Amino acid sequence: MSLSISLHLLARAPVAGRVKTRLIPALGAQGACDLQQLLLERALHLPAGDFHERFLWLDDLPAVGLQALAEAQGWTLVEQPIGDLGERMRRIATLGLAESDAVVLIGNDCPALDGAYLQAACAALQEQSVVIGPAEDGGYVLLGLRSIDVALFNDMPWGTERVLGMTLQRLQQLDWRPALLPELWDVDRPEDLARLAALNIRL
Numbered sequence: 001m002s003l004s005i006s007l008h009l010l011a012r013a014p015v016a017g018r019v020k021t022r023l024i025p026a027l028g029a030q031g032a033c034d035l036q037q038l039l040l041e042r043a044l045h046l047p048a049g050d051f052h053e054r055f056l057w058l059d060d061l062p063a064v065g066l067q068a069l070a071e072a073q074g075w076t077l078v079e080q081p082i083g084d085l086g087e088r089m090r091r092i093a094t095l096g097l098a099e100s101d102a103v104v105l106i107g108n109d110c111p112a113l114d115g116a117y118l119q120a121a122c123a124a125l126q127e128q129s130v131v132i133g134p135a136e137d138g139g140y141v142l143l144g145l146r147s148i149d150v151a152l153f154n155d156m157p158w159g160t161e162r163v164l165g166m167t168l169q170r171l172q173q174l175d176w177r178p179a180l181l182p183e184l185w186d187v188d189r190p191e192d193l194a195r196l197a198a199l200n201i202r203l
Contacts, residue, residue, distance in 0.1 A: 002126060006055065006102075007106070010057045011043070012036065016033040020187075023035065023193070044069055051122070085158045086155075090150060106141065110185070113184055117184070121181060128177060129176055129177075130177070130178040133182075135184060138160065
């Protein structure tokens with residue numbers, strides 16, 4: 001029997017000067033905000049696939065248009081819990097696992113993450129307790145779990161190239177064998193913009 005899996009999208013509400021700050025020198029505050037809006041809208045258009053529920057966790061109140069889009073696409077809009085990124089992820093995963101057999105957590109920074117990638121994550125979770133989508137910058141773009149341990153979230157150097165390596169080390173200590181998906185890239189730095197333009201993303 002297949003697992004029930006919920007999808008959880010963690011995102012920052014598009015507010016000029018508060019989002020994509022490393023891209024502000026290249027795009028300006030409003031340009032970086034517009035990019036966040038574009039990436040978030042693209043993520044909301046991802047196909048529902050094998051997920052029985054999908055949640056958009058925002059760090060602030062959304063604009064009316066964004067809220068309407070989320071609802072039209074079948075997402076449940078929720079305010080993010082408090083804490084650093086690890087604590088927020090831990091709480092969201094814990095809440096998700098109370099209602100589903102497994103959870104998949106993603107952000108909106110990875111334009112190459114598509115429906116097929118999510119489908120591959122769901123398929124992997126049918127066989128293994130953890131699935132990770134590695135990022136080129138040393139982090140990860142997707143985390144899927146059938147159970148939870150605080151070691152995956154506590155004292156993690158979020159935003160650095162050490163995250164994936166430390167996560168894999170801790171999984172080894174837990175004797176949890178992860179499925180690894182193909183490596184993807186996300187949009188964080190000015191040098192990522194050329195690749196984004198080459199994708200010619202349209203909603």
